[in-house]
Amino acid sequence: MNGVFSRLGVAALAAALVGVVVLYSTLFTVTQTEVALVTQFGAPVRVIDTPGLHAKIPFVQDVIPIDRRLLPFAIPGEEVILNDQRRLVVDAFAMLRVVDPLKYYQSVGSAEDGIRSRLVSTVQSSLRRVLGNRALLAVLSSERGQIMSAIRDQVNAEMAGFGVKIVDVRIRRADLPEENKEAILSRMKSERVRIANQARAEGAATAARIRADAERERTVLLANARADADRLRGQGEEAASRIYADAYRQDPAFFAAWRTWQAYRSVFATGGSRLVLTPDNQFLRDLQGPPPAAAAPPP
Incomplete structure (x- = not known):
């Protein structure tokens, strides 16, 4: 009896092991970051893009997981000749996503090296075509975004045709070749100096023109101001002469006495003036006696 039970236990254990192996070969899990491609004897039969637990025919069908996330690929440095005959060593990278797992598997297989080689050659060819029509300043300026979009x-x-979508292509680094870096940098410096000198010359010409216009306007304004001043001065002198003449006609004796007193104030104001005059000099007549009586004003 013990032998029978032992044989039954071994058979049950073997059956359990076979069941576990069959169950393990039947069930598989699909994560949220991947797509499962089920193949039968190497030929794809279905695509599973729903995360969770799934089943397949054991020992007949295989499951190939394909990553559905963005996949970065580095593009090796490539020497590119630009439109202005300058050379650049361009180091880029690309981001792609698998959008058609069946076409992707049929085109390049499940290994990442298959798509990598095709992507590298395609990106390098596009870089040579697009950058070959652009100058160095365009590559180094804000136009780089448009250039990368075209690539x-x-x-x-x-x-x-490979079941992938290229989400982005970017230039990681763009360097001048070592053998002609110094020559290109010197030529670029000379070009910048030439542009700077031209800008300075144009600025100096503009400044000279502005100064000349300002000087001309200043001369015109000063001439007009002097003309106005002379005219106003002449009008003032004319009015003063007329007032003096009117005053003189009203009382010539008083006017003569007043002018004499003004002369006294001008001469003797400092206190140190000396006059050598004869006694009969008319300049001192008001100091020698009272002025003559004023005549009656004319009617």
Whole structure:
């Protein structure tokens, strides 16, 4: 009896092990970051993109997981000749996503090296085509975004048959070749100096023109101001002469006495003036006696 029970236990254990192996070969899990491609004897039969637990035919069907996330690929440095005959060593990278797992598997297989080699050659060809029509300053300026968009569109069009979508292509580094870096930098410096000198010359010409216009306007304003001043001065002197003449006609004796007193104040104001005059000099007549009586004003 013990032998029978022992044989039954071994058979049950073997059956359990076989069941575990069959169950393990039947069930598989699909995560949220991947898509499962089920193949039967190497030929794809279905695509599973729903995360969770799934089943397949054991020992007949296989499951190939394909990552659905953004996949970065580094593009090795490539020497590119630009439109202005300058050379750049361009180091780029690309971001792609698998959008058609079946076409992707049929085109390059499940290994990442298959898509990598095709992507690298496609991106390098597009870089040579697009950058070959651009100058160095365009690559180093804000136009780089437009350049990279054009490269991305070209790569997308060429990689459409592989079941992938190129989300982005970017230049990581763009360096001058070592053998002609110094010459190119010197030429760029000379070009910048020439542009700076031209800008300075144009600024100096503009400044001279502005100064000349300002000087001309200043001369015109001063001439007009002097003319107005002379005219006003002449009008004032004319009015003063008329007032003096009117005053003199009203009382010539008083006017003569007043003018004499003004002369006294001008001469003797400092207190140190000396006059050598004869006694009969008319300048001192008001100091020698009272002024003559004023005549009656004319009617």
